[in-house]
Amino acid sequence: MPDAQSLQAIRTALGQRSVVLVGLMGCGKSAIGRRLAYKLVLPFVDADEEIEKAAGKSIEDIFAEHGEPYFREGERKVLARLLRSGPQVLATGGGAFMNDETRAAIAEFGVSVWLKAELALLVRRVGKRGNRPLLKAGDPEAVLQSLMDKRYPVYAEADITVESRDVPHDVIVGEIVESLSRALAVPSEVAR
Numbered sequence: 088m089p090d091a092q093s094l095q096a097i098r099t100a101l102g103q104r105s106v107v108l109v110g111l112m113g114c115g116k117s118a119i120g121r122r123l124a125y126k127l128v129l130p131f132v133d134a135d136e137e138i139e140k141a142a143g144k145s146i147e148d149i150f151a152e153h154g155e156p157y158f159r160e161g162e163r164k165v166l167a168r169l170l171r172s173g174p175q176v177l178a179t180g181g182g183a184f185m186n187d188e189t190r191a192a193i194a195e196f197g198v199s200v201w202l203k204a205e206l207a208l209l210v211r212r213v214g215k216r217g218n219r220p221l222l223k224a225g226d227p228e229a230v231l232q233s234l235m236d237k238r239y240p241v242y243a244e245a246d247i248t249v250e251s252r253d254v255p256h257d258v259i260v261g262e263i264v265e266s267l268s269r270a271l272a273v274p275s276e277v278a279r
Contacts, residue, residue: 093268094127098174100271105173106263107193109184109242110202111234113212114251115259116178119202122260124176134179138165146180163189170196181234185241198270200263201245206232208252246270 106123108116117133124131135146138161142149149158163186169177170192177197183189184199193199210228242248247266249259267273 093273094264096273097264097267097271098127098129100273101174101198101267103173103196105170105175105177105197106267107170107197107199108176108178108202109193109199109245110181110251111204111209111231111238112181113209113231114202114204115212115256116202119251119256119259119263120176120178122256123263126260126264127176130175132169132175132177134162134166134169134177134183137169138162138180141165159186162186167192173197181238184245185238190241190244198247198267199245200247200249200266201242202251202259203239203242203248204251206235209235 106127106129108120108123110116120133121131138149138158139145142161144152146158149161159182162180162183166177166179166183166189169175173196179189184193206228209231213227213231247263247270249262249266251259
């Protein structure tokens with residue numbers, strides 16, 4: 088695991104940019120994001136929680152009362168605001184990176200990290216929670232496969248890709264930190 092000097096070098100190289108985690112529901116954006124933020128000594132922000140605060144209701148209720156297009160527009164606005172208030176580790180909702188404006192804002196104000204996960208892992212993880220509006224439309228495995236087919240080619244545009252899998256979160260955090268060092272061109276003598 089990198090030492091304090093290399094973590095400081097990453098923070099310096101980020102400047103005012105955020106580390107923005109993207110990926111499908113269940114890939115670990117919030118859990119890994121919290122640990123990554125702690126490691127980098129940056130604030131952690133969960134975009135879904137910020138959307139709920141701004142709307143004064145749960146994402147599930149927003150979907151039910153107003154539909155997905157309304158939710159996506161609110162999500163776009165909240166993310167635009169959050170991205171201008173970096174640096175931070177920002178966990179986004181699974182569909183956020185699909186919006187062209189949001190992708191452009193992330194490219195301008197952040198470094199994107201795709202937590203790529205296999206279908207079986209996602210099914211296992213999201214099956215534990217019943218608060219996923221997109222999964223109410225049918226068989227969760229079929230819905231997730233459809234989302235993977237649509238979203239993975241777009242997620243692949245992220246600056247960094249790290250495989251999310253069943254290992255301790257700190258292992259994945261370490262891989263993200265190493266990838267950030269490379270992506271931000273932190274001098275190798277510092278990154279050791």
